[in-house]
Amino acid sequence: MNVVVCVKQIPDPADPGELDPESKTLKRDVKLILDESDSYGVEMALQLVDSAGGGDVTLVSMAPNNEVSGLRTALAMGAAGAVLVSDEALAGSDSLSTAKVLAKAIGRTEADLIITATESSDGYTGTVPAQIAELLGLPSVTFAKEINISGSTVAVKRQTETGYLEVECPMPCVVSVTAGVVEPRYPSFKGIMAAKSKPVDEVTCADLGIETDAVGWSGARQEIIGIDRAEEREAGEIIEDEGEAHERIISFLEELKVL
16 A cells, blocks of 8 residues: 655744745745654554555655755655655745645655645644645545545544544545644654665656746735734733632633633
8 A cells, every 4th residue: 555645844843943024934944844743644654554564655745945854754754755846936835836736746656545734833724635635636534533444445533523523435535634643653763874765756846747837926825914923821810719719710701601
């Protein structure tokens, strides 16, 4: 079984760098790391391939400056290879443009299953997985907390606010997984050394047959008009319990319309 995992390489959240004052987006001319949310998808893919008794895990990513640092981390975990799309024309791409690029890159593989994170840690749109599925004409299952494969059918426990739904669909399909679906393995020293020689197919928009004016800033359907700092949290109210604290709690919950 061959599984493709869409992974994003992002600025380190511990040192995210600066915002470009003109585009109002993160500067990505720094070393990028594997998005933690994608590490769960990589681990899930590796486990599914092991359970199937054979196959490969292939990574697909879109990043500037031919950045591969994050990909090498996932390759060190056990992925067999990667497809990296890097092109100056992709700067400023919105979620739909990103999905179009990833879908084209996935088309270069022979995927039985495509796994993504629910959303990236630096974008949080949560729309790319469904957009990829639509562009590829494949079934889509979101918020997976458990994945099992039987023959050509994938069974998913889909996370909901009240529990989970059991969903089945034919493969190939696109499944987005939630954080914590599995415990990602740490790359071993042997894995890190092996990752250096694993193949990374670096391609451009032209290689994928994508017109450059359909992606990037020229193809974006969104505009960032401003950035504001999040309001700092105010200190909470401390209530001394003199026998009437429960009434204050009830009153507080009524103000929030919880009761």
